[in-house]
Amino acid sequence: MVFELLPSFWLWRELVKKIYLLLCLSFLLAPQNVLAEEDDDSHHHHRSGAPEMPALGFGAAVAIGIVGYLVLRRRHPSQD
């Protein structure tokens, strides 16, 4: 027995699109598994292990990147 792809699936397409867009954004904005490196001040010199970075910095970087890209995109409009 064979059934056709459900037409109702097509009717739900808009909803599916929105759900996956939300999923995509949530993946994008999910905090990374980060660990802060401890500073060791026990020596005469400061010591710094560079970055495992907190989610705040990551979120800001993503926001800057996306806004910059959207600005760039407006300067290259599609030729409809």
Added chain:
Amino acid sequence: MDKVFTESPPDAGLLPRKFIPSGSVAIHRFFFLVLALTLSAIAADQFAAPILRTTSPLWATAACLLLVWRRGKLPSVLADRPFELTLSIGRLAVFFTAHFVLIQLARMMTSTLQPVAGTHTAGGILVAVCKLSVFLPTLVLFPLSLLNELVAAYKYEGMAALVVFITFSPGRAMEAVWPWYGQLLGRFVYALAQLFVAGLGYVKDLTPTITGPDLDITIIQSCSGITGFELFGYLFGVVTILDWNRLSKGRALFAYFAGLFAVLVGNTIRIASFVIFGNRGFARFVLNFHVSAGWIFFSLVFLVYLSLTYGWILDKGNSAPAPRV
């Protein structure tokens, strides 16, 4: 009174008729549904059998799904061929049964394989193979007679998914190459910073240290640029999804890998700047802000790189988006 009979048929548009989608629409629907089923099944596999957990198959399938959605109607000869693509109950039954069997096998072997998961042993390889086998049941959903057409229609989306699958979680690869790459990175940083700061030293170690008059910088594995890779991947992914119908696919692929290289170069400059500023009176500032500043730096690297390449990777001859279904 004369009766008037018309022999002309009513408007054809008013006749009841069966909706037969064109080849373009049918293939698009079919592939979208197969990908959605695959994504759901993989997520269910990993939920039911935690030993199968790995993000790459999920990312790759989700990326392919989004690109197929963005692609919309296929502007190809397939659009002129009306036919129906169907998912038979038999194929679906085999698909779900295969996933069920996979889950049961994985759960049965969990206690045996869990200790060796992620190791470079035969058991570790077996676990990795099991993790990748979540894609196998999807093959039964594709009718063999149309496989070539499907591959031809969605080769670019498939290649993009493969790139995501291979490169989106590069942590393990970086872990493997860190012993020599860490030295390479440390040497480059030292050579670069030496041009601006006198009295620097280099301590060779698995985590090399650049010693200076005011600040010593130890380059740990998480300084390898792996976080920059990830940020670049996310942002380039957004660009790819939003501009998929405008991109020259070959150029975009080249730009992606070239961008990863640019991130590595940028990371070298970033760490060198910590050494330079840290030993030029800004040690406290570097200690306080190097974490957040690192992310912002990688974001700026991405924007500079994109501004240089964006016009090039757009396909000028195909910049009008494909009509959406």
